[in-house]
Amino acid sequence: MFNLHRPIISASATRYLLVTVLSFAATVVVTRVYLELTGYPQIGNDTFHIAHALWGGLFLIVAVLLMLVFANRWTYDVSAIVAGVGVGLFIDEVGKFITQQNDYFFPLAAPIIYVAFLLMLLIYLMVRRRQTSADLVANMYQIIRELEEVLEDDLSVSERDAMLAQIEPITQQTDRPDVAELAKHIHAFLHTDAVTVVPDQHSVFTNLIERFQKLENRLFSQGRTRMLLTLVFLLNGLSTLFVLFTLFSALATGSFTFPTILGDIVVDEVHVTGTTSLNWFVAMIALQIITGLLLFFSAVTFLRKHDKTAVRIGEWALVISIVFINPLSFYFNQFSILLNSVYLFLILITLQRYRFRFLRDD
Template sequence: MMKERQLLVRNFEAGSYLESFLVAAVASVLVIRLFLRLTGYPQIGGGGLHIAHMLWGGVLMLASIIVLLSFLSREARQIAAVAGGVGFGTFIDEVGKFVTSDHDYFFQPAVSMIYVTFILIFLAIRAIHRNRTYTPAEYLANALQEVQQAVLHDLDAEERKRALLFLRRSDAAHPLASALRGALVILDAVRPPTRAGLFAFLKQQVRSFYHHVAGLRWFPFLVIGFFVAQLVVKLVYVFIIIFLIGLGWEQTLSVRVIGSVAERMLHLSFVAWAEIASSLLSGACVLCGVVLMRRSRLSALKWFERSILVSIFLTQVFAFYQEQFSALLGLFLNVAVLLALRFMIERERTAVIESVATDPV
């Protein structure tokens, strides 16, 4: 009896690529708007011609598709994710011109349209990977993808362990599963001694340093302290931008400042309320991470990552319309923290894999 063919097979690493796409898209919108504001909204072209920057976005999205269709490595997928994200952000930044009869780039609801678009993309990504029950075929396909690294680069120990774990959860009766196990045995036996390049050496040094630091007793407290401090700074920043600067220094220094703050709360704009709400949501994610740190470091780090993603996708977008420069600085800091968190999550996930799966071959 012929097996039913699975049309769409999920990539276990897709979440990382899609988050890179979204972060690049949000960052490009904010950077473009800041650049245009600082330079007085210049126009590229002349003689009645104007080259809209959405066209450059289309070029970048096309380039990302070409990279995806032409190359097979993880690096190619990461490059395509970032290039596609920058292209999409550059494209959607000009949505105001195409929903108004007078091509108004400054059409105020355009901000909400961009925001809703990013949220819908994020929800669609989560919906695709929400079902954690992967099929045996998906495990086998992802194991094959791990073994592919042996052809493109050296198959390191972590990739080998992931491949073995995926093979255990695939259909053991499938002829390709046994062939891949045999290939892993051969690769391990005949792997020639190679001199690590500079990048591989630095990566190994960073991994070793993290494993050393992560084993120290004070490391969880350091992580918790960092994110709690970041949350406090974020809430103070939002309060200063919305209330103190919004009120003006005369009312801020007045003895009636509490009454002035309460009155201002009654007249806050949608953007201000959204910034406050997203900051509180980010804080709730941090609180979940703090509670889970003792039980599961991996789960705690994932909640901290969600906190940073909320800040990037929501808080920074709204903060940009309150104070551009500080919002852009906050964006870059959040992206840096996100990259560090991804590294830490990958290290912890690898540790979980090593504890769950011993090497059977």
């Protein structure tokens, strides 16, 4: 009988989602770069054109079949990669789906792709936050799934110890006596000699993480990281102040008016074609000025050693840039701002690492 029970978030959900998001982003970037370098070749003839959106659909079908057919846990990692590639190939041709002329280069396509990436990233963050809450049933689901390592003769010492630590409180709870009894049997089984336990072996990814953390601890002390963030924010803020000073100086002389200055700015903007696009362009400039000022204030606050406030202001500025300014920039500048977007994400990650490493006590 089919019973619809409460959905349980997988313990590995964040890893699968992150892999999907990264493979999706990488696929779009690689596809765009490849097509640009090769002159946009097509697979087909005078009658047929096999768009890469079809290949994206094929990858998505393969990802679903892998999870439906096979029980091994590694299939979820492979499915996450394949699904990300499929989504990337599919959504890369969104311009053809939203225009009567099947225009691959339609300006709105780039911001739609970027917003789709942000939405997937938001889902990842929401799931990661949900996983921090303790849940008896969810923990038991995870333990039962971890038992697959026993079937594969691949249960490591650290994995067994983690399972024992996680199952111990379940055996003591009284809300679900049946679950507690099952947990006790699993707990006893893991202590028997029948369980083959292999020595811990770090994966390539784990080794890379450990090397990165050692390098981070050696090169990026709190003082150096604060200095780096202060310098980056200060340069951005001072450039914004210079723009404001130049603008107000030109207006104060009376030789220039705001419409004249705005006309000089947008004269080379090919995607500013009417009142609506002009209003969005002005909104983008206004937001850039606001974030520039916020970053300047964050830099000053860092200099005053008020790190917690400085991090908060910097995070607000970077989030505004990533969530609101970048979609507009993708419309007006298309994929030419891709490196700038990567730069913003790297600065935000650096800021988050600074908070995690040095401000956790606060």
